[in-house]
Amino acid sequence: xxxxxxxxxxxxxxxxxxxxxxxxxxxxxxxxxxxxxxxxxxxxxxxxxxxxxxxxxxxxxxxxxxxxxxxxxxxxxxxxxxxxxxxxxxxxxxxxxxxxxxxxxxxxxxxxxxxxxxxxxxxxxxxxxxxxxxxxxxxxxxxxxxxxxxxxxxxxxxxxxxxxxxxxxxxxxxxxxxxxxxxxxxxxxxxxxxxxxxxxxxxxxxxxxxxxxxxxxxxxxxxxxxxxxxxxxxxxxxxxxxxxxxxxxxxxxxxxxxxxxxxxxxxxxxxxxxxxxxxxxxxxxxxxxxxxxxxxxxxxxxxxxxxxxxxxxxxxxxxxxxxxxxxxxxxxxxxxxxxxxxxxxxxxxxxxxxxxxxxxxxxxxxxxxxxxxxxx
Numbered sequence: 001x002x003x004x005x006x007x008x009x010x011x012x013x014x015x016x017x018x019x020x021x022x023x024x025x026x027x028x029x030x031x032x033x034x035x036x037x038x039x040x041x042x043x044x045x046x047x048x049x050x051x052x053x054x055x056x057x058x059x060x061x062x063x064x065x066x067x068x069x070x071x072x073x074x075x076x077x078x079x080x081x082x083x084x085x086x087x088x089x090x091x092x093x094x095x096x097x098x099x100x101x102x103x104x105x106x107x108x109x110x111x112x113x114x115x116x117x118x119x120x121x122x123x124x125x126x127x128x129x130x131x132x133x134x135x136x137x138x139x140x141x142x143x144x145x146x147x148x149x150x151x152x153x154x155x156x157x158x159x160x161x162x163x164x165x166x167x168x169x170x171x172x173x174x175x176x177x178x179x180x181x182x183x184x185x186x187x188x189x190x191x192x193x194x195x196x197x198x199x200x201x202x203x204x205x206x207x208x209x210x211x212x213x214x215x216x217x218x219x220x221x222x223x224x225x226x227x228x229x230x231x232x233x234x235x236x237x238x239x240x241x242x243x244x245x246x247x248x249x250x251x252x253x254x255x256x257x258x259x260x261x262x263x264x265x266x267x268x269x270x271x272x273x274x275x276x277x278x279x280x281x282x283x284x285x286x287x288x289x290x291x292x293x294x295x296x297x298x299x300x301x302x303x304x305x306x307x308x309x310x311x312x313x314x315x316x317x318x319x320x321x322x323x324x325x326x327x328x329x330x331x332x333x334x335x336x337x338x339x340x341x342x343x344x345x346x347x348x349x350x351x352x353x354x355x356x357x358x359x360x361x362x363x364x365x366x367x368x369x370x371x372x373x374x375x376x
Contacts, residue, residue, distance in 0.1 A: 055376045063098035064369035071120035072340045085116035104152030118171030130171045137162035158211035163188045163201035168231040180214040184232025191268035202229045218262030228265040234296030246293035254291040255282035295340035306338035337361045
């Protein structure tokens, strides 16, 4: 595992637990940045799978041979559904044996660039999917009984008209503790969308399961829950019901944000921790050469964050006092690009999805795969 140098302060009463951790990254490009310089990270030590004191270990490979896996959702009973971004398919994975059973191809998906069949969520006999269509990004839902041999029903639109681009399509969806559906969107490379509260790009959205603005949203009649985001990739709630989100940076900082309703998270005016009035700083930031944060999950008192370009799994400890401890990296370079991490219902296990077949990796035998991780 590897550690970065950190500086922290509490989040209570408008102060934010600042965390400077060197270790994760996203794809660089040009643009504004306002953030302090980083110190070089120390050399990594032995991988956590060889250390008995490590809080996480790889217990095995559940399944392999997946093509461009992206979204992951757990069914009642412990089986999984995984989406293929480029193949436009959903596959059921037996949670014990890893057996793969195709359950359907989703019509209307138009893969390209970072778009395609993206995030999945399951609720009350429906499978929800975030996808890229011909003219937009959208969320649909499909009936699925969940039994052996069942197939996905025809997609019904939940939300259409999300901005679409070759890059920055967002795509993560999840149901919160309040029963509402949350979606992370990207600004599709058009940076002005992130600050435009009339646009759904560069936002976290909160809606009813039918796609209407959720009661109590910060902007009446709007789906927008927070704004000023570049490309939200991960959503998770901690034990206190707080929402966390991971986000691709541009040239300088990738981010982990604690999401508060109605807050402005700065893009494209600021990137990373800026201490600038009117913008909410991230709780943690990483140099973009070391993260490209994708999916996140909460388990055993910490946020776990999968890194694409960083090719590692980050653990960011939390506490009830809204404080974040020092991030620690695991599995650095062992399994390549890491796309999605999800906690099981019991919270003692993580599912970790690799992403070597997404056109940006270097696929090897068995790629891509779902790993079974035990959390101590």
